[in-house]
Amino acid sequence: MSSATSPGRLSRGDRLFLALVIGLPLLALLVFVWLPALASVALSFTTWDGIDLADITWTGTENYTQIFTNYPPFWPAVQHNVIWLLFTALLPTPFGMFLAVQLDKRIRFTKFYQTAIFLPMVLSLAVVGFIWEIIYNPDTGLLNSVLGAAGASGDIDWLGNPDLNLWAVLVASAWRHTGYIMILYLAGLKSVDPALREAAALDGANGRQTFFRVVFPALKPVNVIILVVTVMESLRAFDIVYVLGGGTGSKPGMELLSLLITDNIVGEAGHIGYGSALAVILLLVSLAAIGTFLVQTFRKEDR
DSSP states (O other): OOOOOOTTOOOHHHHHHHIIIIIHHHHHHIIIIIHHHHHHHHHTTEEOOSSOGGGOEEOTTHHHHHHHHHOTTHHHHHHHHHHHHHHHHHTHHHHHHHHHHHHTTOOTTHHHHHHHHHHHHHSOHHHHHHHHHHHHOTTTOHHHHHHHHTTOOSOOOTTTOTTTHHHHHHHHHHHHHHHHHHHHHHHHHHTSOHHHHHHHHHTTOOHHHHIIIIIHHHTHHHHHHHHHHHHHHHHTOOHHHHHHTTSOSOSTTOOOHHHHHHHHHHSSSOOHHHHHHHHHHHHHHHHHHHHHHHHHHHHHHHO
16 A cells, blocks of 8 residues: 555655755855844954954954044934935835826826836946936036036036035936836735725715825835835945945045945955944844834734
């Protein structure tokens, strides 16, 4: 009599499949995320030039003390990250939602508009940087040419002026971020039950009232995702600033925490402990912001 696998027990092949499907991602997560994170926490209490392991010296909290009291770029970087968060939350995110609502009305050439608006997200950073360098070029750039044609005098150095360069980069970032938000909201709008809108229309609600009182509350899962994405993008903003800023995190007006980390860890200085301390600070801020919001959200759902 052939033996059959009893109910509730997995065969050897099933166990092997689960081990591969679950075990390999967990192993990759451990090796490429958690181990480097724990190593950064440990190295943040040391001084090391990144060359010889024997040169690692335990310094306690000295790196953190120096960062908070005697590291000039740190507080401007914190301020710029906060500005990045507020700008992203108040301009490209609502604008992306507005575009999603308009495109959800099935207007003509909807697919074309979606592709055109989302295209910046699929472009490589090198291409994005090249495009905006052409736009912001102080001598032959598109923006200065338009301003000159409009009667403005003088060529503005958009990326070299500490009072303007952060805002110039924020505009470039918003150009990319808007399309991403639009796609997320479009996906959420497609999942809203049409019966909700029909019921609101029968109750006499106009389009604006239907959206804010019926549709928008139904988009709560999407709103949570978008808020988390916006916070994380603002805290770890790096790529577009690195490209347009000439590959430096200490350029006046363009300091960000992620760029300071890169400068200290992979820069010529080789301050691994210093950079690790900055990375730990950024990690703690990120966990605090996202964790607090998610805990409050889940508590409300449980109630």
